[in-house]
Amino acid sequence: MDWFGENPWLAWLGIALVLAAIEAATVSFVFLMLAGGALAAAIASALGASFTVQVVIAVLVAGGLLLTVRPLITRRFMVAEASHTIGARSLVGRSGHVLQTVTENDGRVKLGGETWSARTVSGAMQCQPGQQVRVVSIEGATVIVTGDTSGQKSE
Incomplete structure (x- = not known):
């Protein structure tokens, strides 16, 4: 545990990897945006930001990605059921x-x-x-x- 205390960016990176794995199973594009927030927090941590700043960055980046990038990706990759009958x-x-x-x-x-x-x-x-x-x-x-x-x- 002391190791994570000295290297919090690795904890954030681990969280990002877990969220990316969940995204691979669900393909909802929500967990991918959360993983992006965790990655941003890992970068902030590696640059020496405090834990509070890391959390704020993670929340802001994830929220921004959910509001801006997710709709674009969803429109591009998710096909409406009624538009293409099989x-x-x-x-x-x-x-x-x-x-x-x-x-x-x-x-x-x-x-x-x-x-x-x-x-x-x-x-x-x-x-x-x-x-x-x-x-x-x-x-x-x-x-x-x-x-x-x-x-x-x-x-």
Whole structure:
């Protein structure tokens, strides 16, 4: 313990490393900012600042990082759940090509490089082979399509 009393910057450095390890497990970018504060306190300690000044520096730097840097990093690295859908839901709005005539009951379309069972929306005209269609919704393993391709997403 006497060793830490003589080298408090090492204690701050240890705290920064522990906070960085927690950040690696949580990826919330909060513990990273706290580690930045602890690192600033380690530098202040190495320069001979008193313990009170070290704590104030740690709090101010961590708070500043949380208020300024964290929002920028969060916006850059955290993807909004609704902005990028994955799986079958990502196909809604995309266009495909009819392989086998699509009616209200049955049909096949090529969509995103895969062949899908397809049906037209209720009351729509059937779609003929070679025609371009737009996915309106997904019901299980069947895509519901329409011959109207306006407002489509690119494949």
